[in-house]
Amino acid sequence: MADAVDTVTRRARGLDRAFEILDFLRLQRQPLRPNEIAQGIGAPRSSVYELVNLLIRQGVIEYRGDDGRVFLGRKLYFLGAAYAEQFDLMRECEHLLARIAEETRETAQMCQLEGNKYAVVLMNEGSRPFRISTNIGEPVAIPWTASGRLLVDHMSDEQILDFIPAEDFVLPTGKRLDPSDFIRQVREAKKDGYFTFNSIVDSFTHCFAVPVYDAEGICIATLCLVAPKEDGLRNRDAYLRVLIDAAAELSEKLGYRQDRPPVRTTARAATGY
Numbered sequence: 001m002a003d004a005v006d007t008v009t010r011r012a013r014g015l016d017r018a019f020e021i022l023d024f025l026r027l028q029r030q031p032l033r034p035n036e037i038a039q040g041i042g043a044p045r046s047s048v049y050e051l052v053n054l055l056i057r058q059g060v061i062e063y064r065g066d067d068g069r070v071f072l073g074r075k076l077y078f079l080g081a082a083y084a085e086q087f088d089l090m091r092e093c094e095h096l097l098a099r100i101a102e103e104t105r106e107t108a109q110m111c112q113l114e115g116n117k118y119a120v121v122l123m124n125e126g127s128r129p130f131r132i133s134t135n136i137g138e139p140v141a142i143p144w145t146a147s148g149r150l151l152v153d154h155m156s157d158e159q160i161l162d163f164i165p166a167e168d169f170v171l172p173t174g175k176r177l178d179p180s181d182f183i184r185q186v187r188e189a190k191k192d193g194y195f196t197f198n199s200i201v202d203s204f205t206h207c208f209a210v211p212v213y214d215a216e217g218i219c220i221a222t223l224c225l226v227a228p229k230e231d232g233l234r235n236r237d238a239y240l241r242v243l244i245d246a247a248a249e250l251s252e253k254l255g256y257r258q259d260r261p262p263v264r265t266t267a268r269a270a271t272g273y
Helices: 002-028 034-041 045-057 074-086 088-104 157-163 179-192 229-234 236-253
Strands: 061-063 070-072 107-114 117-124 195-198 205-213 219-228
Touching: 002 034, 002 045, 002 061, 002 070, 034 045, 045 061, 088 107, 088 117, 088 219, 088 236, 157 179, 179 195, 205 229, 205 236, 219 229, 219 236, 229 236
Parallel strands: none
Antiparallel strands: 061 070, 107 117, 107 219, 195 205, 205 219
């Protein structure tokens, strides 16, 4: 019995390590040698080499070039395609983002939590000559984003502080955002039904985020716009209305039936930090 439990435990650790390897390659976005992967994730080289060979045999990762570097394999693409076909949120969001980008000419995004970080999951670039884009799947500190104020709004104050790493409250400027100010903004965003501000990450964009709710009333995603600052502020009410209507449509398809409170689109616009 003890041997069986030990075998299951070892297999579980190996599975965890395999996903750690895949996540590391995803975040690095370039082929790496197994020893570089081992160093990057702080794992023994022997176990990483063993798992890399296993993943190669399964087609989950592939060799790139002739110097032993490996990267994510085509099987992951097929798995992702099957996932997208069955997951209504992704499919519906693709159509909505195209519509939002067409109506506003701005870059439209669908964003979600990735662990205790924020990530852009889908994006549709706007049609204006000056386009704003971002890396899909790149983890970003939650307090740096407009969506972050909505994606944690179902948590208590204590849960939010436990969930977000303390260092993530240090903004790109080096200034520290007081966690109590962040929580206050979370509660205000929940009440308003949206959050907008001048981007913390750069100095020339204005960001809009509106929540998408599931059947339990949990914000599982946000629909967002990223616009040049002047255009975003000038068209703020119109852009918010497009996002709010799209998010309400998507939330209803996901089973959210609660009547929406009136959204005050002329309310304050946060100016960032």
